Amino acid sequence: MDKRITIYDLAKTLGVSAGTVSRSLNDHPSISQKTKDRVISKANELGYKTNKFAVNLSKQKSNTIGVIVPKLNSIFMSTVLAGIEKIANEAGYNLIISQSLESMEKEKLNAKTLYDSGVDALLVSLAYDTTDFDHFANYIRNKIPLIFIDRVHNLPNCSTIIIDNKLAGFEATEHLITQGCKNLLYISGNLKRNVYSERLKGFKEAMAKHNLKFDKANLLESDLGPSSVKDVIAHIKNNNIPIDGLFVANDTFAAHCIKELKKENYKIPGDIKIIGFNNDPISELVTPTLSTINYPGYELGVLAGQSVISHLNGGIDLHPANSITLRHKLIIRESTL
Amino acid sequence: MDKRITIYDLAKTLGVSAGTVSRSLNDHPSISQKTKDRVISKANELGYKTNKFAVNLSKQKSNTIGVIVPKLNSIFMSTVLAGIEKIANEAGYNLIISQSLESMEKEKLNAKTLYDSGVDALLVSLAYDTTDFDHFANYIRNKIPLIFIDRVHNLPNCSTIIIDNKLAGFEATEHLITQGCKNLLYISGNLKRNVYSERLKGFKEAMAKHNLKFDKANLLESDLGPSSVKDVIAHIKNNNIPIDGLFVANDTFAAHCIKELKKENYKIPGDIKIIGFNNDPISELVTPTLSTINYPGYELGVLAGQSVISHLNGGIDLHPANSITLRHKLIIRESTL
DNA sequence: AATATTAACGCAATCGGTTGCGTAATAAGT
């Protein structure tokens, strides 16, 4: 029971060649049904397990999909991953997951490691500070499917899966304005990342549409870490004209803002109305409940998964350089009423 | 640039054997420094990349660690994973992550897939309904390190990494009692899982210590899904003696309970004091802020990572059948004051 | 100087499948 049995063992006991065993096991058309049956039943009898290492070597593919995300421990990202994993698993692929920890250097290392490991495809959500993209060159050159999700960058022949962040930003902002806010503040993540810069565009457009002039004071770029909440409070307290509407780049940070603002005796939504982003579970649990934009993370993951799989199975790019845009949705709760 | 070059290409252009190239690249002692230098510089010059597939096949190991968790999209689990990933990555291992979705069947499939993929070790946090453990037999038989984290089970020669759930449960409960609660309710997850059953033991012990008799009405087993909050409310409303202290198996569910109880006009902590578990980020953001037990997920992951790596490097089990217990901590916030 | 060591490397088997090509045996065509 210790020694793993191989196709050669099977071949010998059955009196056929190893090639025949291999083809039988893979249901190759040029093998008679009778032989296939013999091989398969004998394989079961002896408890044969195919050795993936050998398969990988000879096929030069690993049945594995690499994923690089900024952080694993964010509810949004782990939800996306849950979606990806489900699809990949169903399709018989394994997922190798690594995190860049928002550092381009680590992202590069991960990209290289995964490349060397021979992943068949790579899914990436970019780190905060990624500015160049040479680390993906190998993938592109060797035609390994490369798909960006959420935090994307346009590279030739790479798909992207996103939502319409500009429109979402527009809708969130217009909602604040409709609720009577006159002096808005957009608390953004790193503007190098599409998700935040696009939302800023939408923010500006909404202001323009409603005859509000955009000023630097209407924007605060932040790393969205818990310790940066104080910057937000400072910005708000020091502003000439009192801010009455806050558009925050994610729900968790928005929740922290709410907490601190309440501590500073601001009334939410009385003094300041707040809208977040993502529709994280937390948005329903804070007081007041948080208006937000629903960003379907799980669906995003599922779509990303399906996209890679189809790339991988289709062989040819079914949708060369395509971009999938998911539907978002404005969710109105107490914090803007 | 297209054709990957192999040790044979190197061997040919250098006029040495492939074996020498291989040994040079691996810094084998029986090769002269001069030759090593020649090989290495030529390798760099030609852009040689070692083919992991071939290495895996000949070494029969993959440099990969498998992980099975119930769900990816939980803040606790993804935090644990973040810790594991960091360590594994630093040690040069890849992580293949899969989720059982709380189903034993899927857990079995995952265990099999990962085994077939040739992972060098397996980390597992058990699904809700896992009752038998045959799917791990292959690992044990072939001496592949198997480590359980958080939701554990005692199997021969398998490490477990946990906290003292019983003591934590005791402390949480005693804290409620100290705050004046007389009629407690423990809202538990599936009691087949050690984490929940241990906490129940602690719960009972604390009650006993303070001369409170434990009754079925003091326990509610739940799947802790959002839709089960109504059961909690029903249980509380229908109870003969009004419940004044709630010990909830995790913070997220506790947050949901708080929300619904407030909606039902219960005052927290006035009418009912509540303590959660895990110290999820949400516990600080709800109103009132939630008392809880700090469960250091990241450290747990780090420790799990270090443990596997040492198993893997040490070859021999350094700590056969050991069990690592992390320190937890009672965190008192508004919900129990 | 003759022999025993040691250092440095080559040979070839091995890991376990996959697959193009060739061929014997059987079935079909005329």
Add this chain to the structure above:
DNA sequence: ACTTATTACGCAACCGATTGCGTTAATATT
């Protein structure tokens, strides 16, 4: 009955490293 297709399988060359063992050449021993 003879030629032509088909079917069913065997052969052996890969895939790209690793590694035990043997061999040559350089160094040490007495």
